[in-house]
Amino acid sequence: LRCAVSIGDLNGVSAEIALRAHERVKHIAKPVYFVDKEVLEHAAYIAKLTIPSDFECENIGGRLEIEPGCVTKEAGSYSFDSLTLALEAVESFNCDFLCTLPISKEAINLAGHAYKGHTDYFRKRFDKEAIMVLGCQEMAVALYTEHCMLRVVPPQIRKEKLAEFLIVLAGNIDIAPIGVAGLNPHGGEGGVLGSEDVEIKEAIEIANRHFGRTIFEGVLVPDTAFIPKNRARYKLFVSMYHDHGLSALKALYFEESINLTLNLPIVRVSVDHGCAFDIAYKGKDVSLKSYINAFIIGSRFKNDRTF
Amino acid sequence: LRCAVSIGDLNGVSAEIALRAHERVKHIAKPVYFVDKEVLEHAAYIAKLTIPSDFECENIGGRLEIEPGCVTKEAGSYSFDSLTLALEAVESFNCDFLCTLPISKEAINLAGHAYKGHTDYFRKRFDKEAIMVLGCQEMAVALYTEHCMLRVVPPQIRKEKLAEFLIVLAGNIDIAPIGVAGLNPHGGEGGVLGSEDVEIKEAIEIANRHFGRTIFEGVLVPDTAFIPKNRARYKLFVSMYHDHGLSALKALYFEESINLTLNLPIVRVSVDHGCAFDIAYKGKDVSLKSYINAFIIGSRFKNDRTF
Numbered sequence: 001l002r003c004a005v006s007i008g009d010l011n012g013v014s015a016e017i018a019l020r021a022h023e024r025v026k027h028i029a030k031p032v033y034f035v036d037k038e039v040l041e042h043a044a045y046i047a048k049l050t051i052p053s054d055f056e057c058e059n060i061g062g063r064l065e066i067e068p069g070c071v072t073k074e075a076g077s078y079s080f081d082s083l084t085l086a087l088e089a090v091e092s093f094n095c096d097f098l099c100t101l102p103i104s105k106e107a108i109n110l111a112g113h114a115y116k117g118h119t120d121y122f123r124k125r126f127d128k129e130a131i132m133v134l135g136c137q138e139m140a141v142a143l144y145t146e147h148c149m150l151r152v153v154p155p156q157i158r159k160e161k162l163a164e165f166l167i168v169l170a171g172n173i174d175i176a177p178i179g180v181a182g183l184n185p186h187g188g189e190g191g192v193l194g195s196e197d198v199e200i201k202e203a204i205e206i207a208n209r210h211f212g213r214t215i216f217e218g219v220l221v222p223d224t225a226f227i228p229k230n231r232a233r234y235k236l237f238v239s240m241y242h243d244h245g246l247s248a249l250k251a252l253y254f255e256e257s258i259n260l261t262l263n264l265p266i267v268r269v270s271v272d273h274g275c276a277f278d279i280a281y282k283g284k285d286v287s288l289k290s291y292i293n294a295f296i297i298g299s300r301f302k303n304d305r306t307f
Numbered sequence: 308l309r310c311a312v313s314i315g316d317l318n319g320v321s322a323e324i325a326l327r328a329h330e331r332v333k334h335i336a337k338p339v340y341f342v343d344k345e346v347l348e349h350a351a352y353i354a355k356l357t358i359p360s361d362f363e364c365e366n367i368g369g370r371l372e373i374e375p376g377c378v379t380k381e382a383g384s385y386s387f388d389s390l391t392l393a394l395e396a397v398e399s400f401n402c403d404f405l406c407t408l409p410i411s412k413e414a415i416n417l418a419g420h421a422y423k424g425h426t427d428y429f430r431k432r433f434d435k436e437a438i439m440v441l442g443c444q445e446m447a448v449a450l451y452t453e454h455c456m457l458r459v460v461p462p463q464i465r466k467e468k469l470a471e472f473l474i475v476l477a478g479n480i481d482i483a484p485i486g487v488a489g490l491n492p493h494g495g496e497g498g499v500l501g502s503e504d505v506e507i508k509e510a511i512e513i514a515n516r517h518f519g520r521t522i523f524e525g526v527l528v529p530d531t532a533f534i535p536k537n538r539a540r541y542k543l544f545v546s547m548y549h550d551h552g553l554s555a556l557k558a559l560y561f562e563e564s565i566n567l568t569l570n571l572p573i574v575r576v577s578v579d580h581g582c583a584f585d586i587a588y589k590g591k592d593v594s595l596k597s598y599i600n601a602f603i604i605g606s607r608f609k610n611d612r613t614f
């Protein structure tokens with residue numbers, strides 16, 4: 001397998017991660033880094049790292065003055081070009097899946113690319129409702145709602161819309177059973193604490209009927225959704241909102257988590273952290289776990305659509 | 308120290324816990340069990356357990372036909388009487404703190420006691436805004452809102468009301484720093500994703516000014532609030548709602564958690580699980596960790612008001 005790697009914002013930690021993890025990831029899938037050799041040499045020089053001899057770069061025909069830790073229009077522009085070309089390499093079947101290193105929303109906006117981040121870009125580029133799954137091999141969470149105010153979450157819990165989400169999710173990933181968590185304390189206590197959990201129950205039934213078998217189980221009571229017994233039964237959970245699933249996931253598996261984007265024409269994985277401008281090029285021991293796990297999960301998902 | 312133990316709903320697992328954990332807890336604080344010897348003998352007989360010779364019971368002058376696993380008016384009534392007498396023993400200084408074993412809300416309601424649970428009863432009995440803290444020695448969470456629909460949480464995040472909560476909390480427990488988590492994804496991204504996190508920030512400042520020192524820190528981004536680095540810094544967190552803090556707490560420390568109720572005239576601890584009617588009197592290996600931890604934390608809190 002070949003993995004197209006977009007190099008991310010080079011003022012952050014992405015070059016250090018790519019260079020230091022190369023020996024580890026190359027045995028999982030052959031990485032192809034979308035970065036100009038000259039720019040990379042500059043980054044390696046500042047980071048006091050050497051470029052491995054089998055580090056395959058695809059030139060993107062740009063130049064960049066690296067400014068460690070700074071949010072700049074130039075780095076934003078460069079990261080966006082790297083992303084575009086890496087994506088095209090997967091679309092044209094030169095590579096099997098895409099792994100994105102972190103970009104800065106502020107930097108790409110400065111460069112005139114008005115996206116909120118990778119997922120937003122993919123949604124618009126492919127006109128598809130991308131689904132975000134975060135996690136590692138032990139536990140993963142698919143998010144029904146993502147970056148929205150908590151107060152607008154409850155009105156979105158309607159059985160038809162949620163059932164559609166569940167059907168698209170199960171159509172994209174080959175895992176069962178999937179545990180679906182509720183919205184209100186104690187799962188709404190039979191409607192006394194909100195009607196949304198009843199909608200969730202009905203959405204689960206609609207989705208299971210659609211497939212003619214029980215893929216989704218629940219409603220899991222939110223506060224005990226991720227207790228050991230449930231983690232033994234479910235590898236994948238559905239959370240109704242960002243901070244329910246992710247606060248537990250990150251408490252358990254902080255540095256190991258990755259981001260898998262479903263319902264796109266391509267397979268895309270990503271590290272689950274940002275540019276880490278504060279520690280870039282300082283010789284700090286940046287964790288490589290998320291990047292390595294992104295390769296493991298990306299190649300597995302490409303092969304058999306499991307996590 | 309002497310601990311008054313209310314025996315809980317005897318159709319559930321509480322007698323088994325009390326009998327099996329006695330040897331362990333008696334070295335932490337001397338337990339006084341509020342149950343009639345005759346009723347306890349009946350429970351021990353069904354559970355196939357023997358009553359330790361130093362198992363001190365206070366008769367409550369009632370009778371009960373135990374019906375394993377059933378929700379009955381009689382067991383509800385008995386559990387409520389045990390609670391009332393155990394509480395009075397702490398109020399009259401015969402015991403130093405109260406440990407409650409689980410009651411059934413349905414059963415006490417059948418018996419004509421219209422409370423939603425222990426905490427609701429204490430609030431009404433003492434006319435005080437009890438604060439629920441759940442956790443264990445490694446990590447604890449104080450809840451700003453509890454058993455309410457998620458949709459009514461955001462409107463309650465107002466700086467004056469939250470600052471008052473924080474001031475009462477810090478006035479009741481001797482721990483600093485305390486980490487305060489936000490409400491919206493990424494802590495609201497500076498107001499783009501909701502204004503509530505700005506209110507939380509201001510509430511923290513008001514509370515710290517009140518004490519003239521930094522007790523509260525934050526706003527912690529909700530999804531990374533409980534990552535290892537933060538758990539190393541904070542032993543106590545404040546969560547804005549039930550399932551933010553508790554889903555992470557229970558993912559990490561499910562069977563170890565206990566419930567400590569603050570802002571009452573007495574010290575009260577409790578196990579962090581229900582009656583477990585489904586496994587009562589079946590010879591199952593009911594976990595004793597929560598009950599033992601309740602004794603440890605209750606006696607420590609009684610001594611120096613720390614967790």
